[in-house]
Amino acid sequence: MPARLMILNGPNLNLLGVREPHIYGSTTLPAIRRSCEEFAAFLGAAMHFEQSNHEGALVDLIHAARQTTDAIIINPAGYSFTSIAIYDALKAFEGPIIEVHISNIHARDKLHRHSILSSAVRAVICGLGPYGYIVAIQAAGAEMTPHIRPRPAWDYERRGLGQLLARRGSLWRCSVS
Numbered sequence: 140m141p142a143r144l145m146i147l148n149g150p151n152l153n154l155l156g157v158r159e160p161h162i163y164g165s166t167t168l169p170a171i172r173r174s175c176e177e178f179a180a181f182l183g184a185a186m187h188f189e190q191s192n193h194e195g196a197l198v199d200l201i202h203a204a205r206q207t208t209d210a211i212i213i214n215p216a217g218y219s220f221t222s223i224a225i226y227d228a229l230k231a232f233e234g235p236i237i238e239v240h241i242s243n244i245h246a247r248d249k250l251h252r253h254s255i256l257s258s259a260v261r262a263v264i265c266g267l268g269p270y271g272y273i274v275a276i277q278a279a280g281a282e283m284t285p286h287i288r289p290r291p292a293w294d295y296e297r298r299g300l301g302q303l304l305a306r307r308g309s310l311w312r313c314s315v316s
Contacts, residue, residue, distance in 0.1 A: 141183050141184050141185045142182075142183070142184040142185070142209050142210070142279075142280060142283045143184070143185045143186075143187070143207065143208045143209045143210075144179055144184050144185065144186045144187070144208065144209065144210050144211075144212060144276065144279055145186075145187045145188075145189070145200070145204045145207075145208040145210070145211050145212070146172075146175055146186065146187070146188045146189070146211075146212045146213075146214075146272065146276075147189050147190075147191075147197055147200055147201070147211060147212070147213040147214070147215075148168065148188075148189065148190035148191075148213075148214050148216065149190075149191070149192075149197060149213075149214060149215040149216030149218045149219075150191075150192040150193075150216050150218065151192065151216055151217065152168055152190055152214060152216050153168055153190050153192070155167050155171070155241075156168075156170075162241075162242050163241050163242060164241065164268055164269065166268070166269045168190060170269070171269050171272055172188045174269070174272070174273065175188060175272050175273070175276060176188070178273050178276050178277075179276055182276065182277075182280050184276070184280060184283075187207075194218060194222055194224055194225065195224070197215070197218070197225055197228075198224050198225060198228045201225070201229060201231075201232060202228060202231070205231065205232055205233070208234065209234050209235075209283045210234045210235045210236070210237070210279035210282060210283050211229070211232060211234065211235075211236045211237070212236075212237045212239055212272065212275040212276065212279055213229070213236065213237070213238055213239065213256075213260075214238070214240060214241070214272075215238065215254070215256055219238070219240070219244070219254035219255070219256050219257075220253065220254060220255060221255070222255070222256070223255070225256060226255055226256050226258075226259050229256060229259040229260065230259050234282075234283070235261045235262075235278075235279055235282035235283065236259065236260040236261055237260060237261060237262050237263075237264060237275040237278055237279050238254065238256055238257060238260045238262070238263045238264070239263075239264050239265070239271045239272055239275045240254075240263070240264070240265035240266070240271070241265075241267075241268055241269060241271060242265065242266060243265050243266030244265050244266075245265065245266075246266070261282065262275075262278055264278070
């Protein structure tokens, strides 16, 4: 059975590409989704991708993931700094959880520097722009099942990742600025 990933995105991420491009870049959430789907498929993983501006909806998705998902990748956005409800829901999930932030939250203003959710997750990836999602998929894969563990670079090239990465418009070629 393929590994099952759930990628959750919090409030305002539906506005990526338009909202504060000087911080978050010009890549849209649908573009991130397409790149995540391609990379997950390349690794042989099934993936579910969601975005919600509502805290309770994200909590419900995390609860449901306990039965349907092996790993969670979450960009909680503004809820990173405020949501005890999401923190508690994540604590109830037994698989690996990777927290992703497009910007480097540690270099931001005081309000956006400390994620209260970080102590409930296995790893935090921030500041890599949209590419952070791809790194998170690879990290989650390494935590889950042997059939999608990271491989040496030469093996990715042999399996065609070089062609996947070189595709025009691919997330791997996008920049944050």
